[in-house]
Amino acid sequence: MKTILIVEDEEILREISKDYFLSEGYKVIEAANGKAALLLFQEHEVDLIVLDIMLPELDGWSVCRRIRKISDVPIIMLTARSDEEDTLLGFELGANDYVAKPYSPPVLLARAKRLLESRSGSGKAKPSEDSLIINGIKVHFPSRTVTIDGTMVNLTHTEFEILAYLMENQGIVITREQMITKIWGYEYAGDDRTINTHMRNLRTKLGDKASMVVTVVRTGYKFEAHT
Incomplete structure (x- = not known):
């Protein structure tokens, strides 16, 4: 069972996203701020992170930067801001994907599945050698x-x-x-x-x-x- 860490300070959005992932058989852990997210990441084996940028205590960019120092776990960043510079900064920090709010939970789920599949190699051609x-x-x-x-x-x-x-x-x-x-x-x-x-x-x-x-x-x- 894959574990998804959802980091979102808006409880309603967090719960909606959580329900979609649970309905597809994923295990979900959740955090409402950046510091809590880092603690959960250290305590659990996480397969993918859904990470809001605008978070209390520690913003999403800082969380992404710290995680990238120790892990290449797939990260999807969320933001309510439309500034394209936010998108570029997220990718430069090592984010794998980027979703602007308001977003469709099924689309977020589909993007998460795609990242997890590419991570495991499911559905992609493999070379004959390692x-x-x-x-x-x-x-x-x-x-x-x-x-x-x-x-x-x-x-x-x-x-x-x-x-x-x-x-x-x-x-x-x-x-x-x-x-x-x-x-x-x-x-x-x-x-x-x-x-x-x-x-x-x-x-x-x-x-x-x-x-x-x-x-x-x-x-x-x-x-x-x-x-």
């Missing part, structure tokens, strides 16, 4: 780890998915639409800056290998190994 190695970049699928010339690289859940998808399709141009469908699995409501942020962060972490992630202007991306 690892994929190209020009010193090694992706190890069972542990979801990446090393570059033997040195571990700390990627977020989404960054790992993007890199693995590109490497599995080496030399093939992946359109932005294909990337969105594969990684997020739903109709995308944001703008290109969200994808750009993930790609920029991934390239920064790849260091000297970043040039292998090639932008194809007005189309998408491809992984091109150095010769």
